[in-house]
Amino acid sequence: MVLGSSLLLALASHAAERRTAAPLPTMAPPRPADRILVIAPHPDDETLCCGGYLLRAVAAGATVGVVWVTAGDSFEIDAIVTERTLRPKGAGLEKLGVRRMAEAHAAADSLGVARRHQYLLGFPDRDIRALLQDASRTPLRSRYTGVSAVPYADALHPGSAYTGASLRRNLQDVIEQFAPTIVLAAAPQDRHPDHSASGALALALVRERAPRARVYYWIVHAGHKWPAPRGLHRELPMRPPANAGELAWEEQALSDVQVAGKLTALGKHRTQLRVMSRFLNAFVRSSELYAPAP
Numbered sequence: 464m465v466l467g468s469s470l471l472l473a474l475a476s477h478a479a480e481r482r483t484a485a486p487l488p489t490m491a492p493p494r495p496a497d498r499i500l501v502i503a504p505h506p507d508d509e510t511l512c513c514g515g516y517l518l519r520a521v522a523a524g525a526t527v528g529v530v531w532v533t534a535g536d537s538f539e540i541d542a543i544v545t546e547r548t549l550r551p552k553g554a555g556l557e558k559l560g561v562r563r564m565a566e567a568h569a570a571a572d573s574l575g576v577a578r579r580h581q582y583l584l585g586f587p588d589r590d591i592r593a594l595l596q597d598a599s600r601t602p603l604r605s606r607y608t609g610v611s612a613v614p615y616a617d618a619l620h621p622g623s624a625y626t627g628a629s630l631r632r633n634l635q636d637v638i639e640q641f642a643p644t645i646v647l648a649a650a651p652q653d654r655h656p657d658h659s660a661s662g663a664l665a666l667a668l669v670r671e672r673a674p675r676a677r678v679y680y681w682i683v684h685a686g687h688k689w690p691a692p693r694g695l696h697r698e699l700p701m702r703p704p705a706n707a708g709e710l711a712w713e714e715q716a717l718s719d720v721q722v723a724g725k726l727t728a729l730g731k732h733r734t735q736l737r738v739m740s741r742f743l744n745a746f747v748r749s750s751e752l753y754a755p756a757p
């Protein structure tokens with residue numbers, strides 16, 4: 464029997480629907496001996512991707528850490544809103560970086576991350592991919608802040624030149640100091656170039672410096688349709704984005720207390736909430752998704 468093409472289409476779309484609605488495998492819960500490190504490209508990523516898992520890990524007695532690759536100092540719209548000037552640049556954006564880092568530290572505190580395990584690298588926002596692709600020794604000058612070296616006094620290595628080699632050394636230092644058993648990094652499918660580039664760097668360094676650690680991918684930017692629906696829907700589980708369906712997603716279920724704790728941590732990111740709260744709140748769900756790196 465030959466099936467009509469419309470019937471075939473209907474069957475295919477039904478199969479696709481079933482696939483996206485099917486329950487995902489459960490991710491192993493954190494254990495007391497785990498040392499879990501989140502590689503966050505920007506302040507707020509630590510909470511969006513992994514806030515619930517960090518809370519669950521701390522409750523289980525694990526050690527948790529966060530490293531921010533940038534201080535989020537290029538977000539111009541945000542700087543306009545928070546500095547109330549029309550064209551903030553240079554010092555205005557550096558000041559935004561300082562403020563966003565203060566918010567990120569407060570968020571990480573509330574997730575149970577000890578201050579000694581909170582690391583800021585302070586490399587240039589929106590230029591991470593460019594930095595890592597460019598092998599030159601001439602430091603890159605940030606289009607936003609105008610500086611060519613880490614300007615933040617509380618960074619891991621203040622004054623580090625904005626070069627790919629120096630970024631690699633900085634992240635390598637954190638991996639060696641923290642000695643993670645589990646690393647949570649951005650997936651290659653994440654559409655923000657700072658995310659995919661820092662995820663790739665993390666994977667390469669972990670394979671080299673901490674080969675026994677397991678790397679799990681997360682995703683934050685997967686196009687304007689994800690996560691859907693926007694806004695706060697804390698009772699809904701997170702579903703994988705369509706553009707990263709090939710990853711072997713696993714589900715980390717969160718208790719009501721962990722979901723509430725994630726929302727509290729997100730609340731610390733005031734400058735971000737002021738400009739895109741519906742997007743940010745959409746990450747506060749009854750589960751988080753991770754995929755083992757191949």
Ligand SMILES: [Zn+2]
Pocket residue numbers: 504505508655658683
């Ligand atoms: Zn980000």
